[in-house]
Amino acid sequence: MSLYPAVFLDRDGVLNEDRGYVWRWADWRWLPDVVEALIQLKAAGFKLVIVTNQAGVAKGLYQETDVQKLHQRVALELNKRGLKLDGFYYCPHHPDYGGPCQCRKPAPGLIQRAAKDLSLNLDQSFLVGDKVTDLEAGRQAGVTSFLVRSGYGQISEGLVPPHVLVFDHLAAATRHILKITS
């Protein structure tokens, strides 16, 4: 069985502006050059997988169906640009509201579930996130992980281990990924 390389993408602060608990399409704002970067990654043979903590569900701020509806809308908008994402994985839990789980980042559960579902080769995969918890999830899953300064990244930058590469935004991280894998 052949295994595919993937790029795991945190959602808020990497793809769209992190405005705090984004669950309505009306609140979705693409960050600059994101769609073009995704198209380039897909063209290079990467599966594209969103991995996002959505504790607003556990906190009762919105429902899982809201998360799913938003993701369907994001997928639809990308389809219009000729791009198909390969998976949307979210953790609806929060340790203070219903107890711990295996999927909330920094746990690697979302990545591991996607790897199983989509036959991914984690050794050849990458993760892009704007928080230390994203990078930790990637590290635990064995995925090379990068920080971006969009979203919370500028705050996170001082907290990441020195060997972690930091880029201004997804487009810059994408250029790096394409360079080192070509």
Ligand SMILES: [Mg+2]
């Ligand atoms: Mg984020």
Ligand SMILES: [Zn+2]
């Ligand atoms: Zn969870």
